Amino acid sequence: MALFVMIIRKMMNNKWLSASLLLGMTISVALVSTMPIYSEAILSRMLVKELQTIQQERGYYPGAYFARVSFAEETPEQRESLLKDMDAYMQGTGAHGFTLPVLETVIQRSTRSIQATPVTGTEEDLKEKRSVRFTSLSGLNEHIQLTDGRMPSGQSEDGVYEVLVTSNGLFKLKTVLGTEFEAISEDTGEKIRFKPVGVFEKKRDDDPYFSNPSLSGFDSAIVVDQSVMDRDFLGANKVSVINNSWNIVLDYSKMELRQVDDFLQTDQEIRNFMKQRISVFQTAYTVPVLDTLDQYDERTSRLKTLMWSLNVPVLIMLAFYMFMVANLIADRQKNEIAVLRSRGAARWQIAAAFFVEGLILSAAAWAVGPFIGLFLTKVLGASNGFLSFVSRAALPVRVSSQAYLYGLAAAGVSLVMLLIPVLLATRASIVGRKQELARQLRTPLWHKLFLDVIFVAIAIYGLYTFRTRLANLKNLGLGSSDLNIDPLQFLVPALFIVGAGLLLLRLYPYLLRIIYWIGRKWWRPGTYATLIQVGRSSSQYQFLMVFLLLTIATGVFSASAARTINNNTEDRIRYASGADIAITSVWVNDKPAPAMGGGPPGAGASGDTAAGISSEPVHYLEPAFEPYEKLPGVEHAAKVFVKQNANFSVGDEAGSATLMGIDTYDFGMTAWFPSGLLDHSLNDYLNLMASDTRAVLISRTLAEQKQAKAGDTIWIGWANSQSQPFVVYGIIDYFPTFNPNPPLGSVVASDERTKRNAPMLIVGHLSRIQFQLGLEPYEVWLKMKPGFSSAALYEAVEENRLPVTELVNTELEWNLEKNDPFLMALNGILTLGFLISIIVSFFGFLLYWVLSLKGRTLQNGVMRALGLSLRQMIGMLVLEQALTSGIAVVIGIFVGNLASSLYVPNFQIAFNPSALVPPFHVIFDSFDYIRLYAVVCTMLVLGLAILGGMMARTRIHQALKLGED
Structure with missing residues (x-):
């Protein structure tokens, strides 16, 4: 207990250092804890959204669990016993094992089919047999409504069962309500009589109660009350019950990622339960959500890898921060440690005292860190871009046991970081401590081991291997999953930042010598003293400078990475669309009606489809273009004709390419195209075309594959159209919507064959194409005014009754992309890393210099006593800051920019490299800088103000008295 009290008192004496160390530990634990919290929360949201999309697009409820058993050889008594046992299991353990709210558990029983005939009717009706089966569903009355007749009674009247049928079922019976039927049971030979008394339909079309949304399964079914089924058919066996199903309707909107394992485990338990009682060949299961859940292990793994990769630079920065604070703690107590060692204390005893202190701090950080991580996760969920936050539905976050495990690991690493400088300090005795104080110019360990050179070499090798693999992905038309990219590729930026920063710091002493040598004849006493102080004690500033350059470089890298990924993603979407709005509409035509099961007649939208149906040419009537130009918010509109697989020949070469027909002026005013992709601006190429209607632009892929060049004549046409001559006026690498990369999956053995798989493009004048080749449907591209209303545009399209079949809104596409969990993770984590870097940088900077200034109280007092004014002392402090913190900040900015230029392109591997058009390029936003x-200037000015105030309060007599003591 006495030892514990001593440790608490020591912590109170060093309260600012202990608080700073606690801050670093807490942030580290919180940051690491966000990984499982965020990945679970974002994937839970993504899972629910994907299930909602399935329900909207495919028309079935994905949260249902449907199981059916069929009986063959079991006796009636066995069937009754088994079904009652299964009912209890499915309604209890089975349904609740999914850990989701159970909306309904529907039990459906069906008998074998019997042949029934009406009791009264014409001779033909009496001879015709109808195949029917008795069916019952639990809770049916709450989910149906009658369209005719009444509800049946739960008892048989005069031996006649009253039943419900659907309208199709009544039609199949070829009868009307109230007609009595008779059938003979094959099981008992007993006559069974029934009559339909009501026709029903679903109350709601989207009711998940029914496993078959169309009710087609009831066409041959006559529905009786469940009590009648259990009493007379299951119990009395008038007709054998051969099928039984359970439809467990779960509220999938409450599903979270942590419940996936419970769902899969319960599914397996239900199957095992059924297998033990019924032959495996007599069971069937329909679980729509399983296909979706099977993908989430891989998605979870990818997201965690991404989060670790993005957080590594921040974690390294926090490790340096904690090591720096721990080193300051050990440095302030080295005299005390040396005294204890000289008086017989063992190293392990001293280390144990610091271990207890660190254990208290790490335990406190572990206790509160995950909850701070919970708050940080909510911040990540609200990120809409780098340093941009919006109000959106809160993520389903919770502090899980895994978050505590991650936090415990972070707290353990933090504790180790604290003990390292302590263990190093316990090696020295009093004599060794005095020697250490006298030898300020010692070489750092990383300098001796050349860790800076090693880190840079590893980082450059990693960059080289990544660029080689990425080139293979693009050239072979592969997806990012086709090659095994080492996740460590995302970690090399951190190695480069550390290595490059240390490498530049290796040159730091030489820089000081150069500065000293340049003005050695003109330096004032204060400047001379500062240069001597910094030059002779440069090792004292190493940790601070490494820490500052790491934090600044990490902030620059985070800002550049986030801006680059966001802007490139937006550019990719805009490039693929071509304009703000792209509209496809129906053209009236004389296309022959399609065969049965085809699309609606007259609704053809392309000549390709027509050519596939008939060899005769299809004639189209061009709709009015003016209504599109007058839509609200439209600034410019353009006609864009796109013909896939148009035939061409140039010289002795021939092939097929995508043909685009445009009006050069309208297209130039409407299309979106980034600058820098072509040798000249897009408008220059369009102006070149405008001088001659025969002029066309061809893609470089076509020019390389077919040896075409400017000035060549190229013949263009398509099916049912005679080829016409055009002249090549220019060769382009890119054009709106055109992707020159080989299509995904076009993997070939040689580079030469790979080039032949690259898409080709021809751009010509729309007027000439329509006049000489044929009039076919074109798209309408719209450039919208800033701040236009999508809702107003859609309403105008409906009001004007424009025959629109497809409308691509680039703004909506971009908004959907921003909700992608990986892009949200990128933005959120990089934003968080940037903010943490700045905050920790400020605290580390301030802490170091406050303690440094306190440690030099005697030195400052002596200088004041020698005649230096307060103004000169503050000037010396400013110069010292410029030579240490200032240079570290400059190095950090330089290294951060260099790391961004080299390694930010690595993040494109998270997408499909073959689809990244325009090419991925690094973006530096001036606003971020x-x-x-x-922030950096505020940090330095505020720090200097605090340090200047401390220096101003220093009393000369107190400092000198301190020296005498």
């Missing part, structure tokens, strides 16, 4: 510089 303004914010970063503003």
Whole structure:
């Protein structure tokens, strides 16, 4: 207990250091805890959204669990016993094992089919037999409504069962309500009589109660009350019950990722339960959600890998911060440690005292860190871009046991970081401590081991291997999953930042010597003293400078990575659309009516389809274009004709390519196209075309594959159209919507064959194409005014009754993309990393210099006593900051920019490299730098103000008295 009290008192004496160390530990635990919390929350949201999309697009309820058993050789008594046992299991353990709210558990029983004939009717009716089966569903009355007749009674009247039928079932019976039927049971030979008294339909079309939404399964079914089924058919066996199903309707909107394992386990338990009682060949299961759940193990793994990769630079920065604070703690107590060692204390005893102190701090960080991580996760969920937050539905976050395990690991690493400098400090005795104080110019360990060179070499090798693999992905038309990309590729930026920063710091002493040598004849005493102080004690500043450059470089890298990924994703969407709005509409035509089961006649939208149906040419009537130009918010409109697989020949070469027909002026005013992709601006190429209606632009892929060049004549046509001559006026690498990369999956053995798989493009004048080749449907591209209303545009399309079949809204596509969990993770984590870097940088900077200034109280007092004014002392402090913190910030900014230029392109591997058009390029946003510089300047100015105030309060006599003591 006495030892514990001593440790608490020591912590109170070093309260600022202990608080700073606790801050670093807490942030580390919180940051690491966000990984399982965020991945679970975002994937839970994604899972629910995907299930909602399935329900909307495919028309069935994905949250249902349907199981059916069929009986063959079991006796009636065995069937009754088994079904009652299964009913209890499915309604109890089975349904609740999914850990989701159970909306309904529907038990449906069906008998074998029997042949029934009406009791009264014409001779033909009496001879015709109808095949029917008795069916019952639990809770049916709450989910149906009668369209005719009445509800049946639960008892048989005069031996006649009253039943319900659907309208199709009544039609199949070829009868009317109230007609009595008679059948003979094959099981008992007993006569069974029934009559339909009501026709029913679903109350709601989207009611998940029914496993078959169309009710087609009831066409041959006559529905009786469940009590009648259990009493007379299951119990008395008038007709054998051969099928029984359970439809467990679950509220999938409450599903979270943590419940996936419970769902899969319960599914397996139900199957095992059935297998033990019924032959496996007599069971069937329909679980729509299983296909979706099977993908989530891989998605979870990918998201966690991404989060670790993005957080590594921040974690390294926090490790340096904690090591720096721990080193300051050990440095302040080295005299005390040396005294204890000289008086017989063992190293392990001293280390044990610090271990208890660190254990208290790490335990406190572990206790509160996951809850801070919970808050940080909510911040990540609200991110809409880098340093951009919106109000959206809260993520389903919770502090899980896995979050505590991650936090425990982070707290353990933090504890180790604290003990390392302590263990190093316990090696020295009093004599060794005095020697250490006298030898300020010692070489750092990383300098001796050349860790900086090793880290940079590893990072450059990783960059080389990644670029080689990425080139293979693009050239072979592969997806990111086709090659095994080592996740460590995402970690090399952190190695490069550390290695490059240390490498530049290796040159730092030489820089100081150069500065000293340049002005050695003109330096004032204060400047001279500062240069001597910094030059002779440069090792004291190493940790601070490494820490500052890491935090600044990490902030720059995070800002650049986030901006690059967001802007490139937006550019990719806009490039693929071509304009703000792309509209496809129906053209009136004389296309022959399709065969049965085809699309609606007259609704053809392309000549390709027509050519596939008939060899005769299809004639189209062009709709009015003016209504599109007058839609609300439209700034410019353009006609864009796209013909896939148009035939061409140039010289002795021939092939097929995508043909685009445009009006050059309208297209240039409407289309979206980034600058820098072509040798000249897009408008220059369009102006070149405008001078001659025969002019066409061809893609470089076509020029390389077919040896075409500017000035060549190229013949273009398609099926049912005679080829016409055009002239090549220019060769382009990119054009709106055109992807020159080989299509996904076109893997071939040689580079030469790979080039032949690259898509080709021809761009010509729409007017000439329509006049000489044929009039076929074109798309309408719209450039919208800033801040246009999508709702107003859609309403105008409906009001004007424009025959629109497809409308692509680039703004909506981009908004959907921003809700992708991986893009949200990128934005959220990089934003969080940037903010943490700045906050921790400020605290680390301030802490170091406050303690440093306190440690030099005697030195400052002596200088004041020698005649230096307060203004000169503050000037010396400013110069010292410029030579240490200032240079570290400059190095951090340089290294961050260099790391961004080299390694931010690595993030494109998270997408499909073959579809990344325009090419992935690094973006540096000046606004991010303004914010970063503003924060850094504020940090330095505020720190200097605090340090200047401390220096101003220093009393000369107190400092000198301290020296005498």
